[in-house]
Amino acid sequence: MEAETQETDVIQEISYVALSVVLILLAVTAYVSRPSVLHTTARRARERFVAGLPLGTFVIVSVNVVFFVFAQRAYTGDVLTVPYLSWSYVYPTGFLTGPVGHAGVPHIVGNLTATVVFAPVVEYVVGHKIDLSGERALHPLVRALVGVPLAWYGVGVFVSFFSWGPSIGFSGVVYFFFGFAVVFYPVVSVGLLVVTDAFRTLLGALRRPVTASTAGESYITPSWANIALDGHVLGLLVGVGVAVLVARRRGANLDAYRVGTAVFVLGLAQGLYAVWTVDGSTYVLYRAFGVAFVALLAVLVAYFVEIESSSPPFTQLDSFAPRRTVSVSTLLVPIVVICVIGLVTGLGTVSTVDDVDTVEVDGYSVWYGEDVENERVVSVPFIDAAPVNFTVSGVIVTNEDRGIWYRAASKGRLRTDPSRSFLVGGLGWYDEVTVERVGLESSTGNTSYSVLVTTRNETRAVYDSPPAPTATTVDGWGVNLTVDGGERAVRMRRGDRTRTVPLRNTSFTVEGVTFTTRDGRILAGVGDETRAAVGRITGARQDLG
Structure with a gap:
């Protein structure tokens, strides 16, 4: 990898020098061949x-x-x-x-x-x-x-x-x-x-x-x-x-x-x-x-x-x-x-959003929502106008005093890039906000995740999705994966009994069921029997401690 990087740097330097030389030669050739054009342009200017x-x-x-x-x-x-x-x-x-x-x-x-x-x-x-x-x-x-x-x-x-x-x-x-x-x-x-x-x-x-790009899943808005x-x-x-x-x-x-x-x-x-x-x-x-x-x-x-x-x-x-x-x-x-x-x-205002967890930064509210209506509405004096709203999913930033409502990161973009930072502020000041998606994905493709917001050295969870079912039963226990407040855990259920145990880097046994994390995969089994993969770790903060 280091050798490839050095090779790319050399190619960039050679390309830069070659292009610069060609441009200089082109300018000199243009002047030598048609000096009157430059003189006429300068006179008119x-x-x-x-x-x-x-x-x-x-x-x-x-x-x-x-x-x-x-x-x-x-x-x-x-x-x-x-x-x-x-x-x-x-x-x-x-x-x-x-x-x-x-x-x-x-x-x-x-x-x-x-x-x-x-x-x-x-x-x-x-x-x-x-x-x-x-x-x-x-x-x-x-x-x-x-x-x-x-x-x-x-x-x-x-x-x-x-x-x-x-x-x-x-x-x-x-x-x-x-x-x-x-x-x-x-x-x-x-x-x-x-x-x-x-x-x-x-x-x-x-x-x-020199520019290199890799094909992959994209959530970029069309130009x-x-x-x-x-x-x-x-x-x-x-x-x-x-x-x-x-x-x-x-x-x-x-x-x-x-x-x-x-x-x-x-x-x-x-x-x-x-x-x-x-x-x-x-x-x-x-x-x-x-x-x-x-x-x-x-x-x-x-x-x-x-x-x-x-x-x-x-x-x-x-x-x-x-x-x-x-x-x-x-x-x-x-x-x-x-x-x-x-x-x-321009007369638009922002309605107050209730029932969501927010992180406040000097008038800015940072939160996460899925299929929420855009609350930036038109307020015309003496006219009771029905707002034309649309739904969005992702990290939302609002500021009622400034009429601000915008999506800082979409749900899809946060899934592919689970740790993102952006700035909020005003004339003469700013604060950096970091958003992280901490998740688990079950063997059936279901996901459970938390969205964490960090600002001014303080981290808070602003959204927790429902548990992710695995459709796996081990020794009579149904196994689901859940993320709550950024904490990854296994949720086991048999009859009326429920156990929720945080995941760790080491193996651990609960009610006779042994869970092991290996290369980001979550394995479950009983005793020495072959362990089945019930899910994998996704998103940010993959070190379970």
Whole structure:
């Protein structure tokens, strides 16, 4: 095993060096063969940017990275995400931090890769040295370092505020960049998608030159089920709307056909077709319906661009023809619908959960349940709305003061990975919570287990499942396996007599029946007769002491 590890490390080092050398040679070759391209790009950048650099992009990317590394404590290896989601309007911190928070390294790498590629295009259009009407605006440096990043952050807060349910990440702003850039440069935007994918692949190769994975049972949620479709569509539509307003003020010519085509291609490439539902643990993707939705979205955007790019300003009401009413509605109605639904879901509250054992951590309640209803409900003033709930099984974390209800680990994931840790906390503080599944599995496949929660050096059992029958009888005694409070035991029953004896690493005899644990198996027999396997030890804490 040690030799294999050393061999893998050597391969990784060679791969990293080889890839770095190839990239450097590619850059040098590109410059030597076409130096005019770099010089022309630098000249145009200096015309629009301070020092020819997209400083606003640098600032907003830096804010995301700093927040992720320090506020979310990514430098420790565990990412704190719970307090930085937009849970409810009773918890404004979530809406203010959600746009710059991320769920993990792949999440932030994906968002910032697209930001690095598309944000400079938007920043180029906006410029540091002129305002939207083409006149000189704020001091260029102030505009670059403060104005542009604040505008983009404002878009993120807007999308976070009206998202459907809890959200985290910069993707709402990324889709704003998509929508803005596609109006001015539709063909270039499609090409930039390829650049973005190539950039992600390069980063992945540099981060992990060699990756090994083992096939096995998986309880991972499908990637398309983690897409916040509402926030992405909202960001895209807002980006299109703002870009068209800027184009009209500057008298820019727009090609509606190309814009619509680019929106369709971009929507398919970026997963806007991911219309899905969930029924228990089954996720259903309506791909055909989603593609039709993207096509309709592209048509509506193209129509809006066609009409609005050549129409008088909104202030000239006498020229507001019926077709302009339709045109504005094609963009405004979807935005309003998304925002209204988001407003209603943002009023969600968490109902008190009774009859469960919980571990309290500064307002957070950590517990375990199976087939329990999600108690995050919609509370609309003056309306007695019936909550739309769904059932979940696993480790649940709730916080009534913040409107938080989420599953930290599913039942299936905890079975395959019986010891898991996650963070809870807030701005400036955190606590680590460890959850363990201590179990037994009978020879018939039945299971019995306890779920233990450890925090601040204190461990408590929050769930005990029923005993696991073995369908085995030894000397007239029926044998079951049970785990109670994390303690594994054998439960014997004959007639009205019941004995429950904790399992140990050594053999022991109860009522003439001898039990032995060997290589994780539990054997039972009488005297020197052949012992039958009645079960095995599973989960965490397999040392019986």
